[in-house]
Amino acid sequence: MTDSNSSAGSSTSCGCKVGRITTRYELSELDTTLVEYWTGEASEQYSTRELATYVNQRVLEAALETAAVPIKDGEVENTYRLLTDDDVSSGTRVQTRNELQRDGVPIEQVESDFTSHQTVYNHLTDCLETSLEEPSDEDRLDRSADKLGALQNRTSAVTTSTVEQLERNDILEIGDFDVVVSVTVTCEDCLQEYTVRELLERGTCQCHESSTGQD
Numbered sequence: 001m002t003d004s005n006s007s008a009g010s011s012t013s014c015g016c017k018v019g020r021i022t023t024r025y026e027l028s029e030l031d032t033t034l035v036e037y038w039t040g041e042a043s044e045q046y047s048t049r050e051l052a053t054y055v056n057q058r059v060l061e062a063a064l065e066t067a068a069v070p071i072k073d074g075e076v077e078n079t080y081r082l083l084t085d086d087d088v089s090s091g092t093r094v095q096t097r098n099e100l101q102r103d104g105v106p107i108e109q110v111e112s113d114f115t116s117h118q119t120v121y122n123h124l125t126d127c128l129e130t131s132l133e134e135p136s137d138e139d140r141l142d143r144s145a146d147k148l149g150a151l152q153n154r155t156s157a158v159t160t161s162t163v164e165q166l167e168r169n170d171i172l173e174i175g176d177f178d179v180v181v182s183v184t185v186t187c188e189d190c191l192q193e194y195t196v197r198e199l200l201e202r203g204t205c206q207c208h209e210s211s212t213g214q215d
């Protein structure tokens, strides 16, 4: 009688764990979102590891909604972190689980419904028959630049805090200071030296420069 409602707009769910979760928690948009995020059709591209986290957070969110727990902004992500992150103490985790249980969230069921990145990968490739194109050269350059930038920022932050700490302990004396991290790459043939950022932007050293303009 009302059977038509359930099939409207959603594809037949597969038998894998992700499919079962989709049905159980009524995550009707999940497959579309997973494909978009994985292939980069959405503005950002996610790894299957990040997608597994995304799926699990949606599971947790749905469970909280079903139990009519009011959800504050960022709370799903934070609760998920408290339940799964290695850095969270076991005491905190137990407390989080107890609170959820008290609020009527079937936490054991929810946790057993959490899925791994391998399962998400299999769901994407086998059930949804999605494949990942090679990222474009530009994407690869962008991601490499991001990765190296993050590394340099981290080096800078660790250097700053190390110097500050030594200074606080009167082991080292310095005025106001600035830390600059710069990584250079030198071609052994042309001996031209580039910051790594320059090199990524130029795409070539001096020896190969003449050949790049040609078709």
Ligand SMILES: [Zn+2]
Pocket: 014, 015, 016, 017, 018, 019, 122, 123, 124, 127, 128
């Ligand atoms: Zn599946």
Ligand SMILES: [Zn+2]
Pocket: 187, 188, 189, 190, 191, 192, 205, 206, 207, 208
């Ligand atoms: Zn060179």
